[in-house]
Amino acid sequence: MWYCKIMLISSALASILTNLVWEGRGGEIVVKFYDPIVNFVTVDVVVTEVTGGTNYPEESAEVFASQDGLTWVSLGIATGYTNRVGLYASNELPLGSLPWARYIKVVDKSDPQIFEATADGFDVLNIKALHGYLKGNNINPGDCRVLKFDIQNDGTKAMRVRVLPHYMWEDPGLSSDNVSIALCDGYELIWDIQSGPGGYEIYYIGSAGVDNPNGTIPAGDTVELCLKVCFDGELTDNDYQGKFLIFGITAEAIQASHDASEYEWGWKP
Numbered sequence: 565m566w567y568c569k570i571m572l573i574s575s576a577l578a579s580i581l582t583n584l585v586w587e588g589r590g591g592e593i594v595v596k597f598y599d600p601i602v603n604f605v606t607v608d609v610v611v612t613e614v615t616g617g618t619n620y621p622e623e624s625a626e627v628f629a630s631q632d633g634l635t636w637v638s639l640g641i642a643t644g645y646t647n648r649v650g651l652y653a654s655n656e657l658p659l660g661s662l663p664w665a666r667y668i669k670v671v672d673k674s675d676p677q678i679f680e681a682t683a684d685g686f687d688v689l690n691i692k693a694l695h696g697y698l699k700g701n702n703i704n705p706g707d708c709r710v711l712k713f714d715i716q717n718d719g720t721k722a723m724r725v726r727v728l729p730h731y732m733w734e735d736p737g738l739s740s741d742n743v744s745i746a747l748c749d750g751y752e753l754i755w756d757i758q759s760g761p762g763g764y765e766i767y768y769i770g771s772a773g774v775d776n777p778n779g780t781i782p783a784g785d786t787v788e789l790c791l792k793v794c795f796d797g798e799l800t801d802n803d804y805q806g807k808f809l810i811f812g813i814t815a816e817a818i819q820a821s822h823d824a825s826e827y828e829w830g831w832k833p
Contacts, residue, residue: 706797742799
């Protein structure tokens, strides 16, 4: 019997470089991550540059990503003044067309004509992967896996919450139609799951009461979401053998008053 695997998105930052690296004009640096960086929704990689002084010419570099260290995809240009706070510039980049990557390359593109002859190039302080993964158990066709998430309202008012699952196979050629999602037993009392052409949408409904009116999450409270992810026995054929499913969620919050959830999401409890 063969198996495939599931990976769960980890939100913890994974810094691959923690010391300053001077690339030199026209130089480059290539780093390899132990585990793949996952393409997940928006920003996936942060390249931080450090520049001394406030009147220094802008340094720049082109950032590339690769799965094998041989074929590279450009992620865009990083500069010494992007999102700059003090001496540090944080360049936020998506993986673009790559579902995942293991290598990041930073190539200095600073214009030598605007610098003194002894100037260095783009100064890399660190490279961070915002979405790595936690390895899950092997799965067989027909299996289901239970995934639990804690959803916390860290605001100052009670909020309504919508959760959007995101999942894809590491091989972009594999369809995710063989994957289905359901609430764990008993969780239908506090969550409402809906599916449509755009995917699954999961709404917190809770239990109405003085401290929890109309299914809102009070400020500072945490609720648990439990999902059952299942793999269709017939659709999960030999093409999926040994492959990874990448799975994560995005939680959105909106005010509970003035029917905001109906206006923005087309949903109300």
